[in-house]
Amino acid sequence: xxxxxxxxxxxxxxxxxxxxxxxxxxxxxxxFVLCLGAELLANDKPLLVHYQNRWYAPLLFNxxxxxxxxxxxxxxxxxxxxxxxxxAQNGWAxxxxxxxxxxxINFATAVPFPSPPSAQxxxxxxxxxxxxxxRILYGTRIxxxxxxxxxxxxxxxxxxVGAVQGYFGGKxxxxxxxxxxxxxxxPTLFLIILLSSVIQPGFWWxxxxxxxxxxMSLVGVVRAEFLRTRNFDYIRAATALGVSDSRIMLRHILPxxxxxxxxxxxxxxxxxxxxxxxxxxxxFGLPLGxxxxxxxxxxxxxxxxxxxxxxxxxxxxxILLSLLIFIGEAVRDAFDPAKVS
Numbered sequence: 194x195x196x197x198x199x200x201x202x203x204x205x206x207x208x209x210x211x212x213x214x215x216x217x218x219x220x221x222x223x224x225f226v227l228c229l230g231a232e233l234l235a236n237d238k239p240l241l242v243h244y245q246n247r248w249y250a251p252l253l254f255n256x257x258x259x260x261x262x263x264x265x266x267x268x269x270x271x272x273x274x275x276x277x278x279x280x281a282q283n284g285w286a287x288x289x290x291x292x293x294x295x296x297x298i299n300f301a302t303a304v305p306f307p308s309p310p311s312a313q314x315x316x317x318x319x320x321x322x323x324x325x326x327x328r329i330l331y332g333t334r335i336x337x338x339x340x341x342x343x344x345x346x347x348x349x350x351x352x353x354v355g356a357v358q359g360y361f362g363g364k365x366x367x368x369x370x371x372x373x374x375x376x377x378x379x380p381t382l383f384l385i386i387l388l389s390s391v392i393q394p395g396f397w398w399x400x401x402x403x404x405x406x407x408x409m410s411l412v413g414v415v416r417a418e419f420l421r422t423r424n425f426d427y428i429r430a431a432t433a434l435g436v437s438d439s440r441i442m443l444r445h446i447l448p449x450x451x452x453x454x455x456x457x458x459x460x461x462x463x464x465x466x467x468x469x470x471x472x473x474x475x476x477f478g479l480p481l482g483x484x485x486x487x488x489x490x491x492x493x494x495x496x497x498x499x500x501x502x503x504x505x506x507x508x509x510x511x512i513l514l515s516l517l518i519f520i521g522e523a524v525r526d527a528f529d530p531a532k533v534s
Contacts, residue, residue, distance in 0.1 A: 207527040214523020217516040224513070228334035235291035235327035238271050244284040272297070291315070293324035295331035295484040307492070307499040317501045319492050321482075325505050331484035333509060339400060340465035344458060346404050347465075351411035352447075352454060358412070359419025360442050366416070373409055381406040382475075389477045399478060403468055410461055411454055418450035452528050459521030463514050470510060486510055 197205065209215050227234065232252060242249035244261055257266045261279050269276060271286075280286045293299060293314070299322050302308045310317040316325035358369040385402055392398060422428060423446065431441050472478035473487025486506055493503025 204527045207529075208523050211523035211526055214519045214521075214526075217519035217523070221513075221516040221520060224333070224516075225337055228330055228337060231327075231330040231334050232289075232294075234289055235293060235295070235324070235330050236289040237292060237294045237297040239280075239286035239288050241287040242280060242284065243286075244280060246284075272301075291324065291327050291330075293327045295323065295328050296482065297324060297327065298322035299324060307496055307502060309499070310501055316505050317499070319489065319502060320496055320499075325489070325502065328484040328489065329486070329505060329509050332486045332489065333513070335396070335479070335484060336466050336469055336486055336513075339396065339469045340462050342400060343403055343407065343465040343468070344462045346400075347408040348411055348454070348458065348461065350404070350408035352415050352450070354408070355412040355415030356419055356442055356447065356450065359416040360423055360438065360446065362420065362423070366420075373412060376406070377409050379406060382477075385472065385477055393480065394472075394478060395480060399469065399472065403465075407465075407468070410464075411457060414453050414457060415450045418453055419446055422446045422449055456521070456525040456528050459517045459524060463517040463521070466510075466513060466517075 233240065236252065238251040240250075240252050242251060249256060249260070251269070251271065256269050258264070258269045258276065259266050261269060261276060262283075263269070263276070263279075271277070272292075299308075299314060299318055302311075302313065302318065302322075304311075306318055306322045307320050308314065308318045314324050314326070316329070319325055319328065354369065354373075358366045381403075384406075385399075388402065419442075428441060428445060431445060469478060470485075470487040470490070473485040474491050475487075476491070478487055479485050486509060489502060489506035490510075493499070493506055496502055
């Protein structure tokens with residue numbers, strides 16, 4: 194904190210004074226870290242095995258059934274009762290708290306799929322026999338990574354375009370605005386539906402297409418700040434002294450524009466997560482079988498007799514989006530010049 198400028202120290206104090214936003218930030222960070230380590234929390238393979246005085250790490254390496262005294266050289270199925278018994282008799286295994294991965298089918302349940310919550314499946318199973326809690330962990334990780342990457346890439350493009358338009362103005366600004374007006378009017382969802390019939394949707398494909406049509410959210414904010422700031426006396430003085438345009442934009446104007454930009458980022462991240470969820474819900478998102486919050490909501494809609502599916506997806510999204518909204522409000526208050534410490 195001592196390395197921060199007095200202005201940033203005041204902003205940090207205002208942010209901490211918003212208790213709801215401050216604790217939402219810590220809770221969101223905790224959720225993100227837990228989801229990044231989803232394999233350590235939900236996995237159908239043991240994290241560590243000690244078998245006949247030898248150590249094995251199934252989480253990192255693949256082992257065959259013959260490595261544990263089996264007759265076949267195929268990949269070891271750690272859910273097989275025979276293999277579980279071998280490990281218990283000749284050593285021990287350290288399991289994750291949830292013994293199911295995102296693609297694990299629980300064949301041991303006595304209730305037809307989707308089965309209700311139980312001691313084995315804490316939030317029940319979905320229509321395909323997958324553990325709901327494990328799929329939420331993996332699906333939340335995909336949603337957060339997709340949202341963060343989409344927010345970062347689209348923000349860089351939007352800030353760059355807005356800075357160029359606002360600084361140079363004139364015909365550059367005029368033609369840029371006309372192009373943005375045309376591009377923003379493109380029916381993004383319709384184009385994704387059309388392209389999905391030609392190209393198999395995937396994580397990177399969805400990221401590319403959503404970036405192509407979603408980079409304009411920050412253009413207006415940055416453009417307005419550059420248009421306002423470029424006429425200030427210190428900018429005119431820098432121009433008269435022969436300072437290059439790129440140096441003026443990066444060092445003298447962009448820091449002012451970033452104040453307004455940072456207040457928008459949590460809300461853009463919120464919209465990015467919603468975009469992927471909506472596409473998955475409509476069936477035009479991630480490939481079939483991928484862990485997804487949108488796919489979980491779709492299963493809840495198609496299986497009204499299993500309310501735990503819809504409720505699990507709803508509360509997961511509600512918590513994530515609410516935390517981001519609270520963080521965004523706190524950041525907005527922290528950067529508000531009208532606020533006093």
